[in-house]
Amino acid sequence: MKHQWKPLMLVAYVFIFTGSIICMNDVLLPSLKDFFHLSYVQASFVQQSFYLVYLIFPIPIAYYISRYGYKTGLVTALLVCSAGSLLFIPAYFGASYALCLASLFVISIGVTLVNVAANPLAALLGDPSGSHVRVNFVQLFSRIGYSVTPILATRLIYGSGNTIRFHIPYLILGVGTLLLAIFIFFSFFPSFKPDVLRGFSFFRILKESRRYPQLFWGAIIMFFYVGAEACTAGFFISYLKEVSGFTAAQTARFLTYYYVASTVVSLIGIYLLRIVSAGRLVALFGVGMVLMYLLAALTRSGLNPYYMIGLGAFISIMFPSLFSLGIEGIGNFTEKGSALINIAVVGGAVFPPLQGMVADAKGVQISYLVPCCCFVLIVIYGIFCDRRFLILKATLSGENSK
Numbered sequence: 001m002k003h004q005w006k007p008l009m010l011v012a013y014v015f016i017f018t019g020s021i022i023c024m025n026d027v028l029l030p031s032l033k034d035f036f037h038l039s040y041v042q043a044s045f046v047q048q049s050f051y052l053v054y055l056i057f058p059i060p061i062a063y064y065i066s067r068y069g070y071k072t073g074l075v076t077a078l079l080v081c082s083a084g085s086l087l088f089i090p091a092y093f094g095a096s097y098a099l100c101l102a103s104l105f106v107i108s109i110g111v112t113l114v115n116v117a118a119n120p121l122a123a124l125l126g127d128p129s130g131s132h133v134r135v136n137f138v139q140l141f142s143r144i145g146y147s148v149t150p151i152l153a154t155r156l157i158y159g160s161g162n163t164i165r166f167h168i169p170y171l172i173l174g175v176g177t178l179l180l181a182i183f184i185f186f187s188f189f190p191s192f193k194p195d196v197l198r199g200f201s202f203f204r205i206l207k208e209s210r211r212y213p214q215l216f217w218g219a220i221i222m223f224f225y226v227g228a229e230a231c232t233a234g235f236f237i238s239y240l241k242e243v244s245g246f247t248a249a250q251t252a253r254f255l256t257y258y259y260v261a262s263t264v265v266s267l268i269g270i271y272l273l274r275i276v277s278a279g280r281l282v283a284l285f286g287v288g289m290v291l292m293y294l295l296a297a298l299t300r301s302g303l304n305p306y307y308m309i310g311l312g313a314f315i316s317i318m319f320p321s322l323f324s325l326g327i328e329g330i331g332n333f334t335e336k337g338s339a340l341i342n343i344a345v346v347g348g349a350v351f352p353p354l355q356g357m358v359a360d361a362k363g364v365q366i367s368y369l370v371p372c373c374c375f376v377l378i379v380i381y382g383i384f385c386d387r388r389f390l391i392l393k394a395t396l397s398g399e400n401s402k
Contacts, residue, residue, distance in 0.1 A: 004125040007189045008134060010180075011122050012141040014074060017177050018114050019145025020153075021081060021107060023233075024169060025050055026255060027153045028104075030237045035164045036097045040238070040364070044356035047230045049101040051348030053108040058342045061109075061116050070121040071189040077113030078181035084110060085174030092167035103170075110177075115342075125190070146259040154252035205340050214385060215337045218326025221381045222344040225322055227351030228371035228378075232311055233258070234352050235364055239296070242364045243304050254305050258312035269317035278321045278328075279385025286379035288314035293372035297365055318378070325385050 025046055033043035065073040084106030091099035122138045149169075156168040209216045236255055240246040246254070272281055292314060296307040327337045351370060358367035 002127050004190065007187065008122060008125045008138070010184050010187060011074070011118050011125070012138045013180060014078065014114060014118055014184075015138050015142040016145045017078075017081065017173065017180065018111050019142030020149045021085075021111060021145075021173060022142075023146045023149040023259070024153060024173070025104070026233045026236055027150055027157065027169075027252070028166060029234050030241070030251075031157050031164050031166050032097065032100060033238070035166060036095075038097070039356070040235075040359035040367075041353055041356035042097075044234065044352035045101055046104060047234045047352035048349040049104040050108045051226070051230060051346055053105060053112055054343060055346040055349070057109055057112050058116065058339060061113055062339070065113075065117050069191065070117045070124075071184070071191075073113055073117035074121065075181050075185050077110045077117060078177045078184070080110030080113060081107050082110075082174045082178040082181065084108075085170040085177065088167045088170035088174075092165070100166075121189075140263075143259065143263045147256055147263065150252040150255040150259070151249075154248050158248050205337075209337065209340055212330045212337070214328060214388065215326050215330055215340065217381060217384070218322060219340045219344040221378055222322055222326065222341050223347035223350075224374040224377050225318055225347070226345045227347035228374035229315060229318070230348035230352050231355045231368075231371040231374075232315065235355060235359065235367065236308060238359070239308065239364045239368070240305055243300060244302075246305070254308065257309050261309050261312040262316040264316075265313040266316040269321075272317075273321075277386050278325050279382050279388070281317060281382075282321050282325065283379050283382030283386060285314045285317055286375050286382055289375045290372055290379065293368050293375065297368040297372065300365070322378075322381075325381075 029043050029046045032038065032046060033040070036042075061073075064076075068076075084103050087099060087103035087106060090096070091103055118138065122134045126134060153169045156172070157164060157166050159165065206219075209219065233255075236258065237248075237251040240251045240254060244250075269281065269285075276284075289311060292307050292310040296304060296311070323338075323341055326341050330337050351374065355367045355370040358370055
């Protein structure tokens, strides 16, 4: 199995930065809340600004990459991330929350570009038989970004005093992504250009998806899932401060544990998928999520921080499993189905403000019932997919026995 290691490692380095950028939202939300004296609803606009991009840009970005190629798309993505990150400097010194949100919107365009360009590029950098290995390999590097960012970013933002300097981590990210963009621009990459079908339309795809119940409902469930995920991580630090009385350093350490638990259990999940159907695993892990949410929202003890880590463990397999369940067995509609599911990620812009409303009215702890309700629906969808799998398996067994 041959891999083109030099360009593959450059793609992997890109994922370190995107992992850090995405994780920064979880650290940024509470720091901006304190800096600008915001309500929880106002602070939740951090997540809303970031995820709103998925409603607008996935299809235009796909056309851009189809015209200019993966390498140009990757360089453009890093330059956009750099520009958005550096916008936090005037946002800080001008004390402008609106400019902070605009910066996040720009950064999210860059991250969306990375998601559309980097994964298929990694798959193409070597023998076709090793494509899944390469994609999983580069995705692991995003986990490095997730794992180191909470502690490092918190130290940079708060320093040794009480001054909040939220622009410092973004200055580092802005310079880092700029340098990596320049390095990739002058590096050799094989010339690949994807074929993107003309006539992509969100409403056309949505209408056609009704022929495939697992896709139609899978996109709806992905909407609820990403909303729940954004709520869970976005209010994590505020939860531990309110419920457990943690300092900023303590909350950062437990947020790191949350992402480490997610990484470890996701590796275990790869093995479990060999012996358990994806639908059943989603249902079982979904039940675990509902239980952790209820304990986190309705009880108060020294175990609450560990319930939050439990959420990280159970949420680990959800996105890839839900994605694969949605496009399973849809044949030539797979490309359009994938686009539909990616657009459904906009759920991350919808549910954090709802949780913020509950947090302002009843407190952060009880607000975790919002993502809990989302996961009740995910459990039902997992059971539906598992029953569909069993029916198909029985049908195939009957045909083979004839």
